[in-house]
Amino acid sequence: MSKKRILYVTTSLGFGGAEKLILNYLKELDKSKYEFFVCCLREKPEDLLKDYSNYSEVINLKIRNKFNPSTIFKLLKVFKKLKPDIIHTHLFQPRVYTSIVRLFYNHSVFITHKHNNVNLRKHHIFILMEMFANLSYKKIIAISKSVKDSLKRFEFIPDEKIYVLPNCINFNDFRKNVDYKENTDKKQLVIGVVGRLERQKGIKYLLMAMKYILSKFPNARLEIIGDGSLYSELKEISVKLGISNSVIFFGKFANVIPFYNKMDVFVLPSIYEGFGIVLLEAMASGVPVVATNVEGIKEVVVDSKCGLLVLPENPESIAKAVLTIIENQNLRKSLISEGVKRAQLFDVQEHVMKLDKLYTNLLGTES
Numbered sequence: 291m292s293k294k295r296i297l298y299v300t301t302s303l304g305f306g307g308a309e310k311l312i313l314n315y316l317k318e319l320d321k322s323k324y325e326f327f328v329c330c331l332r333e334k335p336e337d338l339l340k341d342y343s344n345y346s347e348v349i350n351l352k353i354r355n356k357f358n359p360s361t362i363f364k365l366l367k368v369f370k371k372l373k374p375d376i377i378h379t380h381l382f383q384p385r386v387y388t389s390i391v392r393l394f395y396n397h398s399v400f401i402t403h404k405h406n407n408v409n410l411r412k413h414h415i416f417i418l419m420e421m422f423a424n425l426s427y428k429k430i431i432a433i434s435k436s437v438k439d440s441l442k443r444f445e446f447i448p449d450e451k452i453y454v455l456p457n458c459i460n461f462n463d464f465r466k467n468v469d470y471k472e473n474t475d476k477k478q479l480v481i482g483v484v485g486r487l488e489r490q491k492g493i494k495y496l497l498m499a500m501k502y503i504l505s506k507f508p509n510a511r512l513e514i515i516g517d518g519s520l521y522s523e524l525k526e527i528s529v530k531l532g533i534s535n536s537v538i539f540f541g542k543f544a545n546v547i548p549f550y551n552k553m554d555v556f557v558l559p560s561i562y563e564g565f566g567i568v569l570l571e572a573m574a575s576g577v578p579v580v581a582t583n584v585e586g587i588k589e590v591v592v593d594s595k596c597g598l599l600v601l602p603e604n605p606e607s608i609a610k611a612v613l614t615i616i617e618n619q620n621l622r623k624s625l626i627s628e629g630v631k632r633a634q635l636f637d638v639q640e641h642v643m644k645l646d647k648l649y650t651n652l653l654g655t656e657s
Contacts, residue, residue, distance in 0.1 A: 293325040294653060297374035297398075299365070299384040300328070303342060303350075304335035305542050306486070307457070307567050308380040308405050313338055314460065316345035318642040324649075329368050331361060331383055337544060356383060365391045374398050375653055379427075380405065386419050389426035399652045401429040406564035407440040407586060409490075421445050429652060433457045433565045436585035453648060456589070457565045458641035461634050464547060464574035479503075479510035481612060482553040482577075484546050484568045485560075487518030492559035492582065494524060495605050499559075500533050502609035507616070510536060515549050517542040550575035555612050561602050563587045569597070570636050573629030578622055580611040590636075596628040 296319075298312050316326050326346040330336075333352040342348050351364045365387055369377065379385045379402045392400055402424075408417065424430060424447055432438040432454050441447045481503065485491045493514065500512050514524070514537065521539065528534040543549070550556070556572035556579045563586040570590060572579050579597035581587045591597040598615065600607040615622050 293323060294376070294649070295325050295327065295372060295374040296649070297327045297329060297369075297372055297377050298346075299377060299379040299388055300330050301381045301383055302330050302332040302335055303328075303338045303348070305337050305544060307565075308403065309338055310567075311403075311457065312380065313341055313345075314458065314638050315642065315645065316342065318638055319646060321345075323646075327372055327374065329365070331387070337542070361387050362390050366394055369395045369398065376401065376649060378403065382416070382420070385427075386423045389423035392426040400427050401431065401648075401652065402427045403431045403433070404437050404441060404564075405433055406490075407437055407562055408444040409562075410444065417445065424451075427451075429453050429648070431455050431648075434586050434589045436589060437564045440585075455641065455644055455648070456636060457567045457570070458636050458638045459567060459570045459574060459633065461574050461637040464550070464571055464633070465630075479507050479555075479616060480513060480553050481510060481555050481557060482513045482515065482549060482572075483557050483559070484515045484549065484571070485558065487514070487516050487520045487524055489520065490561055490563070491516075491518075492561045492603060493520070494527055495603055496557055496559045496608060497524065497527050497531060497533065497537065498605035499557075499608035499612070500536065501531055502606060503612055504533060504536055506613060512537045513540060513549060513553070514538065515540045515543055515546055546571070547575065550577055553577045555580060555615050557608060557612065558582065558587065559600075559602070559608055560584060560587065566590050570633045573597070574633035576626050576630060578615050578625040579629060580608060580615070590632075592628075592632065595625075596632040597625060 300308060303309055328342050328346045329349040331351050331353045333350055349368055353361050377398045377400050379388045385402045430452050432452050434456055435454055438452045438454050503510050525539055528537045550572055556577045558566055558569055558581040560582050562584055566587045569579050569581055581591050581599055582602040583599035584602055593599040598611040600611045
């Protein structure tokens, strides 16, 4: 039997969750069964280009503007050349552009991945564009039940068209060099967050929480790993709060595991979240987590068992939870133990098995 061709279409090759997920697919799916191709719209960033190239041919369309009609014709040319059995898109622009191309090319199975809840703050035209795009896809993968509910409610996607496939991590990658800190040195308290520096992630509320934390532990520091449009604004906020000497902005890194291994507490202060994959990474690394009690995150963190959930946009609530973990060693050890068990449930192997089964069903072939 000839290999089935899978084409992933994404925005760029940066360090985002969608891009890392595709890389996991390239690594873990059966290479005797599938042949992979990746098409990205933008030239930059291309942080994962080398990793992708180890497993797949990469086609970069090098589109400079977000909305460029030539993208449609470039994608059509790629589809006609590769003749993929499945075209699997990720993120807004690839999803919309590909849905338009499908009007002229209908020789593949089209599926798309939804990585977040519907953002009602978006202009209504973007939501309408999403709704139009959804019509072109045979299956829509939601990364959590929360995302599925959001899609049904606000984009009117029928239940049977949505397939819930929770996000995943390569559990073993995060367990290799775990250095447990049984007795935390409170003088060297490290609080960390990994993520895009965008409004959704609520980093400014974590900065405000640091004011409370530093009043009790003056030598504590906050390590922020990630980049985004709010980078300069968040640095300015730390200066205005008078805590800039206790906050380090590291920017983005390919390998975040060394950062997790230094943390005493991981915090994800998102205002809304489709899932929260960094929570799994932190828990697998043996770090107790604090996160906001919002849809998506609640499917990852069981409150008071494998982490503490707090009110969104509430610095005092964040600070209180962090201090509770630091001051209660028995709770800390319990959260670490249960967090590791929880993270293991979302290992990439289970995820890939389910995706392979979905591909098989869509293609009407036997595995």
